[in-house]
Structures are given as structure tokens and as C-alpha cells.
Amino acid sequence: MQVRDLSRRVFLEKVGAASLAAAASVLPGRAIAAAPETLEARPGTARLAPKEYQPTPIWGYDGGVPGPTIRVNQGARVDRRFLNSLPQPSTVHWHGVRIDNAMDGVPELTQAAVAPQATFDYAFAAPDAGTYWYHPHNRTWEQLARGLYGALIVEERDAPDVDRDEILLIDDWRLTEKAEIAENLGAMHDWSHGGRIGNWITVNGDGFWTSTARRNERLRLRLVNVANARIFSLSLAGLDGWVVALDGQPLETPQRAGRMVLAPAQRVDLIVDVTGETEASIVSHERNGSYAVATFKLEESSAARRPEPAAPLSPNPVTPIGPLNTARRADLLMEGGAMGGMMGAMMGGRSMDMRGLVQQGKVWAFNGRADMSDQPLVSAALGETVRIRIENRTGWPHAMHLHGHHFRKVLEDGTLGAWRDTTLMQPEESFEIAFVADNPGNWLLHCHMVEHSASGMMTWIRVS
Known part of the structure; x- marks a missing residue:
């Protein structure tokens, strides 16, 4: 294992070579609501590189990287007034939280993007204990790359025995x-x-x-x-x-x-x-x-090692998946990208060849569309079990993320994998995911390689 050298030379070798490659919360019984704590997206600096270098200009929540860690107890509310001090519109998406749809932070699907110097009040309950995070969902490919992210930790009612x-x-x-x-x-x-x-x-x-x-x-x-x-x-x-x-x-x-x-x-x-x-x-x-x-x-420590293994954490109240044989089904075909062989796709209601798509900044497609359809991939009734078969007919891996829900992979023997909100698909791989549509609203389903999402890999589901 190589140990990182703090020297200017090593930094230049690593960096130089790679660079050449291509609503306010109202409290019951109170006449006046307390203003929520502010979470500001603004330019700042961070010392990312060795100390011989000047701090790197970044964009960060409260001006830092990472943004402030938000910790709440399971079931408690998160209340933050988002202030956008960036030179472009932004939002906050609370990744992995089974959240109220209006608080999900997706421009044009759940809210309007927050203009520079404007605010938006995020207020929601956190039903599941665990490790989550927050980041922008407008021009994510730029804003995330400039440092806009932070951790959201929801504490278990019964915390594990750790030091x-x-x-x-x-x-x-x-x-x-x-x-x-x-x-x-x-x-x-x-x-x-x-x-x-x-x-x-x-x-x-x-x-x-x-x-x-x-x-x-x-x-x-x-x-x-x-x-x-x-x-x-x-x-x-x-x-x-x-x-x-x-x-x-x-x-x-x-x-x-x-x-x-x-x-x-x-x-x-x-x-x-x-x-x-x-x-x-x-x-x-x-x-x-x-x-x-x-x-x-x-x-040095004289402490004795604890007995193994670590005990399981307390389960979260995620709705169990219903019978798979009666589940609502949908198919999602992923195409495009370099060496993918896609000849064209629908965009703006008309067929475009690859040259036309590239001129529009689109190189990927879901079910033959390179833009967001005005119709959902799935329209499910509240409480209905859904199965989506995803086929990755591309030469690249993709991290597929479903908003507002957690899902389980349907394994080859018919059993179910672990609960996830993001799953990694390898090139030419296909499998099914299953979930219960128990959170009403319009929810994004997209690749979390955020450049892929911006260039065609986005669709949505409706739960009503």
C-alpha cells in the first residue's frame, strides 16, 4: 500500500498527469413561529491540497466542504431555510430520506429552482435512522463538483455500542x-x-x-x-x-x-x-x-476487545414488499454513451440522430427518450408493489437512484437483496428492483453519475 507523500512533487504528479486526461416550521401552541436555521450555499475556500498551495476556491454549504453535519433523532423534523448565495439557481435534495414530495428538491418536478439571493424553507420528518446526505439538484454536475454536499445523520433510538x-x-x-x-x-x-x-x-x-x-x-x-x-x-x-x-x-x-x-x-x-x-x-x-x-x-490502550460480531441495528419502518407475482411491472432500457451504438432517440417530441442530440447536450436515453417524458415510467396506486426491470445496454456502469423510496433487488432465485436507494449496474447487466409505492408524489429515477443524468438518464414515477 502506498502512503501519501505531502510534497508538492507528489501532488503535481497526481494532479498534473490526470488533468491532461480528458416553508417555516410552526410550533403548536405558539403565536409566533421560530425562524428555521439557515443553510447557505455560497462561495468559499477549502484547503484540499498540500499546505504549500493556496486554499482552493469552492462552493459550499455555509461556505465549507463538507457542509455542516445535520444530526436529528429518528422521527424528528429537519427545518432549514435554504439561502442561495450562488451565482446560479440551486436546490437541496435530501438523499435517501423518505421525504414529503414537496421537500425533495427536484426542479420542475417538486419545486422551482431557488434563484440567487432567494430562499426556500425545507421542513420534513426523518422516519428512518441511518446515514444520509444532502446536495444540490440543479446543475448538479457543476455544483456537486464545486463542493456542495453535507451529511444528514438520523440517530437510532437504540444506539449501537461503539466508542x-x-x-x-x-x-x-x-x-x-x-x-x-x-x-x-x-x-x-x-x-x-x-x-x-x-x-x-x-x-x-x-x-x-x-x-x-x-x-x-x-x-x-x-x-x-x-x-x-x-x-x-x-x-x-x-x-x-x-x-x-x-x-x-x-x-x-x-x-x-x-x-x-x-x-x-x-x-x-x-x-x-x-x-x-x-x-x-x-x-x-x-x-x-x-x-x-x-x-x-x-x-496505546489496555482495553479488552469486545466480543464479536457486532449486533444488528434496529430495523427501520420501511413497508415490506408485497407479492411479486401481482406487482405492477415496468421496463427501463438504458442506451447511449461512447461505444454504445445508439443511433438516435426522441427529444422534444421528435426523433433526433446522434449529432442532433449531442448539439442539445444529450448522449444517453431511457426507453428511447433523451429528455424527461411528460408521462411517468410508472403510475402506481398508493401501497402498490412495483417491479422495474432495468437493462443496461451501454458500455458503462450506472448508479441508479430512486427518490422517496427504498427498493430491493430481485435475485435470480426470486429472493430479495438488501434495501437500497441507489444500485450499481455494470455494462450489459440487467435485473429487477422491487419496492412499495407508499410515498405519494412525483419521484425522480435517474443515474447518479450526475453527468449521465444531465445528458439523458432521467425518468420519473408517479404515486397517487
């Missing part, structure tokens, strides 16, 4: 040799290939995230992939533990933590014991080698 709880938001940035964000945002090469892949990885906005720990200490680690498009392959060194939740939803039986693949927007909760002698780390496995993205320097 410490660490949130690790893992991102990649495309930086220039001056440690500035590369301004080739919206590059069609990125949009038609794997999305905007960065060249500098940070954890919680720090390229060299380090903390301390004690041997035999038990930690809860909440890993969140906040990158535009990078898929992280992670493992543990000097840490031994269990996966206890995926995308905020507890596993019925904790699983031994081995190699963990996190697509954009996915989360994994771990409970781990510190077993290393001098340090412990989270290791990212890349094509050019493996290296620690987060390191714990170990202090």
Missing part, C-alpha cells in the same frame, strides 16, 4: 496544478464516458484525513461516496469489522467487511474494532495502486 462515530465523506476533485478546480465542467467527453472523474481524493474535504484511535476501540464508520462519478473500491487495514447498514437501511444480519464497492451516492455503515499495531486505515484500490484515504494513528 466513537465517524462520518467520512469521500470525494474526488479535478484540480489544476495550482490546486484550483478545473473549469472544464460540462465537457462532452466526460458526459459520454464515465462522467467527471477527478484526480485528487479527499475525505471530509481533506486530502490527508488523519485521526487518532486506540487499539481495541470500537468505531462506527459512516462512509459516503459524494463524488460526481467515481466508483470507489475500498477495504480496511488494521480494522476488523462488519457492514451493518447500506444506504441507511440496516442489514438483518451484519456481514464481514471485505472489499466494498461504493457507487456515487451510496453509503455503507461499518462497526469495526481497531486491531492495528501503529495505524489503521481505509484503503482505496485504484488502477495505479492502493493507498490510504483515511488514516487512524494508534495510541
